[in-house]
Amino acid sequence: MRLIILEDAGVVADWAARFVLQRITQFAPGPGRHFVLGLPTGGTPLGMYRRLIDFYKEGRLSFKYVTTFNMDEYVGLPRDHPESYHYYMWNEFFKHVDIDPGNAHVLDGNAADLVGECRRFEELIAAAGGVHLFIGGIGPDGHIAFNEPGSSLVSRTRVKTLAYDTLEANKRFFGNDISKVPRQALTVGVGTVMDAKEVMILITGVHKSLALAKAVEEGVNHMWTVSAFQQHAQALFVCDEDATLELRVKTVKYFKALSEEHQKMIDGVPVDEQRVLH
Ligand code: F6R
Secondary structure, eight states: OEEEEESSHHHHHHHHHHHHHHHHHHHOOBTTBOEEEEEOOSSTTHHHHHHHHHHHHTTSOOOTTEEEEESEEESSOOTTSTTSHHHHHHHHTGGGSOOOGGGEEOOOTTOSOHHHHHHHHHHHHHHTTSOSEEEEEBOTTOOBTTBOTTOOTTOOSEEEEOOHHHHHHHGGGGTTOGGGSOSEEEEOOHHHHHTSSEEEEEEOSGGGHHHHHHHHHSOOBTTBGGGGGGGOTTEEEEEEGGGGTTSOHHHHHHHHTTHHHHHHTTTSSOHHHHHHHO
């Protein structure tokens, strides 16, 4: 596992977008050879999406041969509801780039058969050849997607009834009215994300610092589901300084000492040359 500690949320967004650019470019997608990307919603990845849109507009990146799978979606929320993840993905990202909407998969929380929809999603991922890079965000309680504390660490895509804490946390998006927050969601499982070849988790803000410490410094524990990624062969945690506040000084120093190596990961050129490119 690599922990990449960057100055602030803006630098995290830029780094994450560069990493996606680097991975897609290196893969050289084309007809019959799609790069498969797993994507989150939420506040954290917004800056990354904006940078990816910039790269597309600058002609540095195309999504024509990219297939995406989103982590989750509420049950029973109309697609055009401003809080639906369909709405978010379309407005914040898909409509700004050249992705074929048929290749951008978001779970259908209005499907008549929700269990069947979850099965179909897993089958689509398998038919796409698996996910090359799954990008995720986490909650202050260490959840990834809607895999809340206590979720199975080998879980697959499924229907989840949301915990009261999650309803409380999300009511701000629904006019502070908890009764308007959907009670259920469809979500990929921890196991679904673990199957990706590479996983990049973005963590910013002091309110995520305890979750980061649990994920990195303590053992694998289903009460902090993101900790499962300690056992992933290619997992990156990309965080800002604020998110490190609960880490030991020793941990921070160890990973910061590797920062030049981490910098090379985003385009394979030495740090100085990369600055010139800015
Ligand atoms: C998003 C998702 C969640 C969020 C997490 C953090 O699809 O599944 O795990 O990544 O709740 O949300 P933000 O980024 O809004 O703090």
